[in-house]
Amino acid sequence: MKIALNGFGTVGKAFAQILQEKAQTLRQDYHLDIQIVAIHTRTRGTLYNPNGLDIKTVLTRNDYHDLPDATQEAFLSLITHDEIDAVVDVTPTDLQTGQPGLDVCRQALSAGKHAVLASKGALAVAFQELQSKAEQTRSHLLYEATVMAGTPAIRLAKQALAGCAITEARGILNGTTNYILTQMESGMTYADALKQAQQLGYAEPDPSGDVEGWDAAAKILILSAAIFGLELTLSDLDVTGITQITPEDIAAAQAAGERYKLIASITCDGGSVRPMRLPLTDPLANVNGATNAITYRTDLMGDITLIGAGAGPRQTGFALLSDLIDIHRRG
Numbered sequence: 001m002k003i004a005l006n007g008f009g010t011v012g013k014a015f016a017q018i019l020q021e022k023a024q025t026l027r028q029d030y031h032l033d034i035q036i037v038a039i040h041t042r043t044r045g046t047l048y049n050p051n052g053l054d055i056k057t058v059l060t061r062n063d064y065h066d067l068p069d070a071t072q073e074a075f076l077s078l079i080t081h082d083e084i085d086a087v088v089d090v091t092p093t094d095l096q097t098g099q100p101g102l103d104v105c106r107q108a109l110s111a112g113k114h115a116v117l118a119s120k121g122a123l124a125v126a127f128q129e130l131q132s133k134a135e136q137t138r139s140h141l142l143y144e145a146t147v148m149a150g151t152p153a154i155r156l157a158k159q160a161l162a163g164c165a166i167t168e169a170r171g172i173l174n175g176t177t178n179y180i181l182t183q184m185e186s187g188m189t190y191a192d193a194l195k196q197a198q199q200l201g202y203a204e205p206d207p208s209g210d211v212e213g214w215d216a217a218a219k220i221l222i223l224s225a226a227i228f229g230l231e232l233t234l235s236d237l238d239v240t241g242i243t244q245i246t247p248e249d250i251a252a253a254q255a256a257g258e259r260y261k262l263i264a265s266i267t268c269d270g271g272s273v274r275p276m277r278l279p280l281t282d283p284l285a286n287v288n289g290a291t292n293a294i295t296y297r298t299d300l301m302g303d304i305t306l307i308g309a310g311a312g313p314r315q316t317g318f319a320l321l322s323d324l325i326d327i328h329r330r331g
């Protein structure tokens, strides 16, 4: 399978590293040979070798000027070439425009190439359009990395639970806010817990996307489209973050045997993200630190809760690999 990468930052590099480490296993156990033939980034240009780039060399290079034209337009044309089977988008997430992943994804799917995404923007703004395009061209659109990184939240719902009706999904889908709430329970103020989360690399210098609930909301949009087939936008969701939670709120919940969690939930009627007090008997109440979790309510199996890492370069790189293996198995 020959793939092109759009973006080559923290996740893209971790993914390339995993491909290198797993090359032999993939060949032996899955009869799958994945070669990166193109890499495009905003500032570094485009690397291209139709026979496969040498990953070890690529990981140490900073200039990517294999092609004279390093524009996005040139990359959009490149990904339609016959030898490319799939495009992997690992560019930053823009929840307003969906770009740059949206144009790349549209172009790839229109040309019958599979699209695998770690970025959430394109799905948050155009899920149904992209899904229809994939169906028209008999290509696959996969996005396991976008919700809980490599913890298989989407694959559990779509594949392992196929045959069950899922009536609700509710989860802790943002590690930064869960880390902050956990630290506040042990006595820290919101400001100190946020500062610590930033020092540990959990929170961005501008943490608003996390602490105001928008990152979790984007994941809810993706789940609502993937599981319930809903066409929602961010403005359809009721979104409240954790910025107004005080140490007194946390203490009051503790005194009542409860715990504050930022809960993202979705049913066939719509979705929300808001801080909620959960009884300690709820599995989600016992998910602490930067860990994520999701509970699916089903007709045949009752509640099923999946707990695991929700971020991290290798965890996200693994999710991309798992999608490519899935595409390979679908034939």
Ligand SMILES: NC(=O)c1ccc[n+]([C@@H]2O[C@H](COP(=O)([O-])OP(=O)(O)OC[C@H]3O[C@@H](n4cnc5c(N)ncnc54)[C@H](OP(=O)(O)O)[C@@H]3O)[C@@H](O)[C@H]2O)c1
Binding pocket: 006, 007, 008, 009, 010, 011, 012, 040, 041, 042, 043, 044, 045, 072, 090, 091, 092, 093, 100, 118, 119, 120, 145, 146, 149, 310, 311, 312, 313, 316
């Ligand atoms: N990190 C995680 O744990 C995690 C988990 C799940 C999902 N994700 C998602 O994965 C994506 C990538 O995250 P990351 O941490 O790898 O980001 P990153 O380190 O900032 O890397 C982003 C890459 O995208 C490139 N890029 C930016 N704008 C571009 C454009 N217009 N065209 C082509 N390339 C462009 C950058 O190019 P330059 O190098 O030239 O600047 C860089 O190589 C994000 O959407 C993120 O939300 C991340």
